[in-house]
Amino acid sequence: MKFEAATIKDIAKALGLSTSTVSRALRDSYEISPETKKLVLEYAEKINYHPNPIALSLKERRSRTIGVIVCEIANSFFSQVINGIESIAYNNGYNVIIAQSRESFDREMLNLQYLTSRSIDGLIISVSTETTDISYLKDLNKKGMPIVFFDRIVSDIDTHKVIVDNYTGAYNATSHLIKSGYRNIAAISNPEMLSISKERLAGYRKALADNGIEVDESLLKYCKHGGMINDEVNTVLRELLSRKNKPDAIFTTADKLTTGCLRILKENGLSVPGDIGLLGFSNNDLTELFDPALSVIKQPAFEMGEIATGYLLQLIESKHPVTDFETKVLPTELFIRNSTRRKD
Amino acid sequence: MKFEAATIKDIAKALGLSTSTVSRALRDSYEISPETKKLVLEYAEKINYHPNPIALSLKERRSRTIGVIVCEIANSFFSQVINGIESIAYNNGYNVIIAQSRESFDREMLNLQYLTSRSIDGLIISVSTETTDISYLKDLNKKGMPIVFFDRIVSDIDTHKVIVDNYTGAYNATSHLIKSGYRNIAAISNPEMLSISKERLAGYRKALADNGIEVDESLLKYCKHGGMINDEVNTVLRELLSRKNKPDAIFTTADKLTTGCLRILKENGLSVPGDIGLLGFSNNDLTELFDPALSVIKQPAFEMGEIATGYLLQLIESKHPVTDFETKVLPTELFIRNSTRRKD
DNA sequence: TTTTTTTACGCAATCGTTCCCGTAGAAAGT
DNA sequence: ACTTTCTACGGGAACGATTGCGTAAAAAAA
Numbered sequence: 001m002k003f004e005a006a007t008i009k010d011i012a013k014a015l016g017l018s019t020s021t022v023s024r025a026l027r028d029s030y031e032i033s034p035e036t037k038k039l040v041l042e043y044a045e046k047i048n049y050h051p052n053p054i055a056l057s058l059k060e061r062r063s064r065t066i067g068v069i070v071c072e073i074a075n076s077f078f079s080q081v082i083n084g085i086e087s088i089a090y091n092n093g094y095n096v097i098i099a100q101s102r103e104s105f106d107r108e109m110l111n112l113q114y115l116t117s118r119s120i121d122g123l124i125i126s127v128s129t130e131t132t133d134i135s136y137l138k139d140l141n142k143k144g145m146p147i148v149f150f151d152r153i154v155s156d157i158d159t160h161k162v163i164v165d166n167y168t169g170a171y172n173a174t175s176h177l178i179k180s181g182y183r184n185i186a187a188i189s190n191p192e193m194l195s196i197s198k199e200r201l202a203g204y205r206k207a208l209a210d211n212g213i214e215v216d217e218s219l220l221k222y223c224k225h226g227g228m229i230n231d232e233v234n235t236v237l238r239e240l241l242s243r244k245n246k247p248d249a250i251f252t253t254a255d256k257l258t259t260g261c262l263r264i265l266k267e268n269g270l271s272v273p274g275d276i277g278l279l280g281f282s283n284n285d286l287t288e289l290f291d292p293a294l295s296v297i298k299q300p301a302f303e304m305g306e307i308a309t310g311y312l313l314q315l316i317e318s319k320h321p322v323t324d325f326e327t328k329v330l331p332t333e334l335f336i337r338n339s340t341r342r343k344d
Numbered sequence: 345m346k347f348e349a350a351t352i353k354d355i356a357k358a359l360g361l362s363t364s365t366v367s368r369a370l371r372d373s374y375e376i377s378p379e380t381k382k383l384v385l386e387y388a389e390k391i392n393y394h395p396n397p398i399a400l401s402l403k404e405r406r407s408r409t410i411g412v413i414v415c416e417i418a419n420s421f422f423s424q425v426i427n428g429i430e431s432i433a434y435n436n437g438y439n440v441i442i443a444q445s446r447e448s449f450d451r452e453m454l455n456l457q458y459l460t461s462r463s464i465d466g467l468i469i470s471v472s473t474e475t476t477d478i479s480y481l482k483d484l485n486k487k488g489m490p491i492v493f494f495d496r497i498v499s500d501i502d503t504h505k506v507i508v509d510n511y512t513g514a515y516n517a518t519s520h521l522i523k524s525g526y527r528n529i530a531a532i533s534n535p536e537m538l539s540i541s542k543e544r545l546a547g548y549r550k551a552l553a554d555n556g557i558e559v560d561e562s563l564l565k566y567c568k569h570g571g572m573i574n575d576e577v578n579t580v581l582r583e584l585l586s587r588k589n590k591p592d593a594i595f596t597t598a599d600k601l602t603t604g605c606l607r608i609l610k611e612n613g614l615s616v617p618g619d620i621g622l623l624g625f626s627n628n629d630l631t632e633l634f635d636p637a638l639s640v641i642k643q644p645a646f647e648m649g650e651i652a653t654g655y656l657l658q659l660i661e662s663k664h665p666v667t668d669f670e671t672k673v674l675p676t677e678l679f680i681r682n683s684t685r686r687k688d
Numbered sequence: 689t690t691t692t693t694t695t696a697c698g699c700a701a702t703c704g705t706t707c708c709c710g711t712a713g714a715a716a717g718t
Numbered sequence: 719a720c721t722t723t724c725t726a727c728g729g730g731a732a733c734g735a736t737t738g739c740g741t742a743a744a745a746a747a748a
Contacts, residue, residue: 003460003465003484003487003488003489003490004405004487004488005460005463050457050460050461051461052402052463053461053462053463054398054401054402054407054463055402057398058396058398058399058402061348063398072427073417073423073426073427074420074423074424074427076418079417079418079423080418082417083417083418083444086444090458095441095458095462096441096442097439097440097441098440098442100427100430113394114434114439116347116349116394117394117395117397118397118439119349119396119397119398121347140347143347143348144347144348145347146347259630259633262633263632263633266633284630286603286628286630286634288607289603289606289607289610289634289635290630290633290634290635291633291634291635291636291637292635293635
């Protein structure tokens with residue numbers, strides 16, 4: 001079963017013209033007489049002719065397609081970013097192919113190879129929690145593949161990047177916790193190698209230090225798979241809650257960790273914020289409906305996608321190799337709700 | 345700035361062979377001597393050769409790409425379906441292009457034209473709330489484009505379909521509301537033209553009837569844009585709540601409507617289930633964290649994606665035109681939580 | 689009338705790959 | 719020694735569209 005589209009040849013044959021003439025007529029070339037143009041255009045319309053983009057891609061050696069790799073589209077943050085990406089891409093006649101790494105380096109590599117072999121013109125990526133070996137990305141970039149990083153960036157590759165001010169976001173969030181009376185604040189984070197983890201934990205540390213609270217490293221927990229595996233959040237929470245000086249609040253650095261934490265705290269019969277405060281990064285639109293309504297740090301996800309795509313198209317369409325790269329840093333927004341409202 | 349990949353010609357030139365020989369060596373043809381094969385394979389590996397899929401697509405007149413149109417990927421149900429689609433597609437060497445209609449018929453048409461002009465081999469679609477004119481889809485199907493519908497199907501086009509038993513799902517949900525003591529049960533739904541709306545409302549009606557409750561048509565409200573516009577949920581809720589005999593429970597037939605309802609009820613200071621019960625279709629994984637934990641009807645979204653893709657690949661790869669079509673009907677699952685737990 | 693210019697088209701190469709043919713040269717059969 | 723059969727490879731068309739170049743015929747200029 002195959003879908004056969006009309007080609008320029010069909011038009012040429014039907015009208016007794018050459019394919020060149022038809023092609024030129026369709027593109028409104030000055031060398032074609034008005035009558036012929038009219039003839040061709042009308043017939044093309046009649047048989048519903050559309051140029052074959054694959055043939056065009058082959059000829060022009062560009063696919064007008066950009067690849068996007070995120071860990072998962074079911075994550076609100078990433079789906080919002082993707083919406084931003086698509087809005088700009090489609091407006092510029094570009095197509096978007098989305099691939100999910102699911103926080104696995106192997107899957108990320110597979111997707112990367114798949115996308116590049118599919119002749120994408122450029123790549124927008126937020127790396128997985130497992131990604132430490134960036135040689136493939138580096139090679140790709142060196143060979144001329146335009147790449148833009150967002151959110152989870154890698155510092156070693158020189159290209160455009162779009163992030164938020166993770167440090168300040170985490171600093172303000174932690175400060176808010178302290179101001180609310182919490183002292184023994186644990187942090188649950190993605191692996192430390194991740195750029196966002198580093199920055200967010202740095203902000204957390206600084207806020208504690210600025211308020212005269214010593215950083216207790218044993219209150220810092222990492223989830224290797226970014227909470228993709230529910231059990232790992234469970235494990236670190238059990239560790240934290242079995243301490244003699246239990247934390248009175250938890251700061252989480254990722255969406256999945258934030259909601260995962262709340263789920264497990266509730267499953268364990270702990271009341272939030274009664275027994276323990278909770279605040280974390282999350283772009284989920286429904287956190288205000290939670291019990292308790294969650295205090296969260298939000299990123300301007302849609303805008304990040306827009307900016308990243310703007311950067312990428314700039315790289316793709318630049319005639320000369322670009323050597324001057326920008327890193328756009330956007331502000332985060334802190335939403336204070338019940339999960340950090342201490343009853344005292 | 346352009347990314348130039350190695351071609352078969354590069355190999356041919358470097359080794360003093362013809363492109364035909366290289367091509368055959370790479371495909372392990374019997375007409376090529378073992379020594380030549382080894383030579384070619386090693387060199388190809390060395391320069392990291394990958395066949396250009398665009399050239400292949402042009403030659404084979406298939407893109408190994410399937411198009412997916414949903415209303416939005418940020419919706420849990422659809423992102424889960426997409427995960428199911430991708431898992432099967434990738435395992436079979438197919439690529440997936442996702443497009444969002446955002447409940448707009450115009451956008452759906454644009455995406456449809458875009459995808460077909462991008463030479464997709466097949467299409468998986470759940471139509472928008474606005475879609476009534478299906479002539480384009482019909483034409484496409486007639487011309488040989490393999491199409492599989494899921495969730496929001498159209499009865500007029502004969503092809504494979506994947507749905508859930510919406511009728512029974514809604515029947516059981518409504519029965520549960522009645523058993524819980526609710527009598528004056530309103531329903532908020534997507535437009536009636538949508539297959540799922542029809543079926544779900546039919547289940548709702550039958551459950552009322554079977555329990556001796558007369559269906560009050562004025563308790564049935566429709567949201568034209570499926571809750572994409574927050575205001576429309578607001579409007580219908582205001583209408584319902586300003587009645588003299590207010591509904592004591594609400595049954596919603598779509599994810600966005602369910603969460604939207606809860607948000608507005610809370611904004612209006614109404615307690616759920618104290619003042620009003622709430623139960624609806626939703627595939628959101630976080631509804632149990634809500635205040636109150638939401639009673640929901642879930643669809644086996646991932647499985648639906650898998651099955652739809654299986655059907656589509658079957659259509660694409662079938663040598664002969666397929667005339668015998670299946671409609672797979674999967675069961676829904678009812679989760680009873682606090683939003684329907686009447687305090688009495 | 690002859691030459692030049694313009695108009696309006698066709699031919700053929702190109703993109704990367706596959707595949708149907710054709711064919712040297714070696715091996716095998718007579 | 720001569721014919722036949724393999725073996726191992728090359729030539730070239732094809733997929734659909736674009737585009738530089740060449741060119742008849744018509745129009746304009748000489």
